[in-house]
Amino acid sequence: GIEITYVNLWTAGKGVNLTTHNHDNEPHPLGPTFAETHWVFNNGTGSGGMYSADSQDGAKTAVYPMQRGDEHGPFFFVDTESRGPSLRENGSVDYPWHGWESGVDDKPGQAYDVVAAFETNPRYAEV
Numbered sequence: 001g002i003e004i005t006y007v008n009l010w011t012a013g014k015g016v017n018l019t020t021h022n023h024d025n026e027p028h029p030l031g032p033t034f035a036e037t038h039w040v041f042n043n044g045t046g047s048g049g050m051y052s053a054d055s056q057d058g059a060k061t062a063v064y065p066m067q068r069g070d071e072h073g074p075f076f077f078v079d080t081e082s083r084g085p086s087l088r089e090n091g092s093v094d095y096p097w098h099g100w101e102s103g104v105d106d107k108p109g110q111a112y113d114v115v116a117a118f119e120t121n122p123r124y125a126e127v
Contacts, residue, residue: 006034006119011112012102014045020053020099023076026090033092035085035125037118038100039071044111047103050075052096065103078127085122093122 012018027033038050049065050072064072077086077094085093102113 002121002123003032004121004124008117008119009041009114010117011114012048012100013110013112014102015104017101018099020056020058020097022056022095022097024088024090024092024095027092033087033122034119035074035076035093035122036095037071037073037075037120038066039116039118040066040068041114041116042112043067043103044113045103045105045107047105048101048113049103050098050100052098055097058097074125074127083126085125087122
């Protein structure tokens with residue numbers, strides 16, 4: 001009776017930034033908290049990937065290029081005692097500011113990143 005994982009597929013063309021976010025919304029039945037990982041079906045330009053930032057509108061602090069078949073592991077903070085996701089006071093999984101940005105290249109035409117976001121119930125996520 002417990003939902004374990006939602007899988008969302010998304011596509012982004014060249015140079016698209018899918019917004020900086022940190023999943024800090026208070027969990028509710030239609031928007032539960034989750035431990036998120038991504039798997040790359042295609043990196044259209046070969047230079048797209050995850051990034052971390054110092055704030056929602058701040059500069060990127062690190063960029064993690066990901067290629068076809070890559071999965072980045074936990075991007076959330078880990079509770080060292082439980083080895084599971086660290087939770088905020090409101091019950092949401094604690095993430096740094098992060099996002100996905102597609103790459104660019106000098107080739108004509110469009111290229112697409114296709115990525116799966118696995119949103120796993122934090123009770124079933126262990127690092």
